[in-house]
Amino acid sequence: MKQKSVLVFDTPDALALGAARMVIETAERAIQDRGKFTVALSGGSTPALMYQHLVKMPSDFSKWIVFVSDERWVPEEDSVSNMGAAVRLFLREAQVPAVNIMHAYVSGLDANSGAVKYEELLHKHAGSPAAGNDVHLDLVLLGVGDDGHTASLFPGKPALKETSRLVVATPHGTLPPPVERITFTFPTINSARKVAILASGENKSTVVASALEGGSSAEAQPVQMVNPLGGSLLWMLDKAAASKMTL
Numbered sequence: 001m002k003q004k005s006v007l008v009f010d011t012p013d014a015l016a017l018g019a020a021r022m023v024i025e026t027a028e029r030a031i032q033d034r035g036k037f038t039v040a041l042s043g044g045s046t047p048a049l050m051y052q053h054l055v056k057m058p059s060d061f062s063k064w065i066v067f068v069s070d071e072r073w074v075p076e077e078d079s080v081s082n083m084g085a086a087v088r089l090f091l092r093e094a095q096v097p098a099v100n101i102m103h104a105y106v107s108g109l110d111a112n113s114g115a116v117k118y119e120e121l122l123h124k125h126a127g128s129p130a131a132g133n134d135v136h137l138d139l140v141l142l143g144v145g146d147d148g149h150t151a152s153l154f155p156g157k158p159a160l161k162e163t164s165r166l167v168v169a170t171p172h173g174t175l176p177p178p179v180e181r182i183t184f185t186f187p188t189i190n191s192a193r194k195v196a197i198l199a200s201g202e203n204k205s206t207v208v209a210s211a212l213e214g215g216s217s218a219e220a221q222p223v224q225m226v227n228p229l230g231g232s233l234l235w236m237l238d239k240a241a242a243s244k245m246t247l
């Protein structure tokens with residue numbers, strides 16, 4: 001890993017604003033360096049506040065290519081769809097071109113076939129043919145659950161051990177809603193140029209402290225397996241989520 005840092009913000013809204021600024025700065029650099037910005041948005045409730053800030057910030061949104069790091073296997077009109085929320089709260093208003101929005105859910109496909117298709121999209125839009133078509137996203141955004149899961153990589157599940165597939169289907173683990181999901185695997189996450197994990201709220205404080213300061217195995221707490229080999233890792237926390245850290 002090139003760099004690991006932890007930023008703590010006073011409030012959930014300050015965290016959301018800080019995260020939005022980080023995303024925009026990362027986008028500007030990627031567009032300057034490579035002419036496009038490949039980003040995977042995370043699911044759950046924490047990104048919603050960030051979208052409210054992002055949508056007001058300037059960027060060349062025509063150069064963004066947007067994935068989700070995991071998705072609940074439901075149509076995007078469903079209120080629990082991660083990409084559905086991103087489109088409604090951010091991408092539509094920011095006018096990210098529809099062709100640059102990489103929808104995971106495909107009606108009529110099962111989650112396994114959907115995972116294979118999403119992997120193809122990753123190769124097509126974020127692969128480097130010159131480097132054996134390795135996929136290196138500019139930014140992968142993640143959340144963390146109070147059980148230590150990240151994306152839809154749940155404790156003790158086979159998806160944690162995946163070494164070749166970039167996206168797999170997985171059951172929902174302990175996290176509601178009880179629908180099947182697809183998820184980036186660690187090979188995808190850990191080959192990103194930058195990974196940012198956002199955590200907000202007191203209910204995340206135990207998992208954050210043990211992930212950052214030790215105290216639990218990686219198998220029990222999958223978020224510990226986030227380790228972007230050639231990239232950087234940034235934890236962005238609000239005070240409540242950081243409250244059990246001792247350092």
Ligand code: 6PG
Nearest residue numbers: 043044045046143144145150151
């Ligand atoms: C999802 C994500 C999940 C999420 C964390 C944090 O729910 O789709 O898979 O990994 O990012 O559970 O969620 P909150 O932001 O709601 O706490």
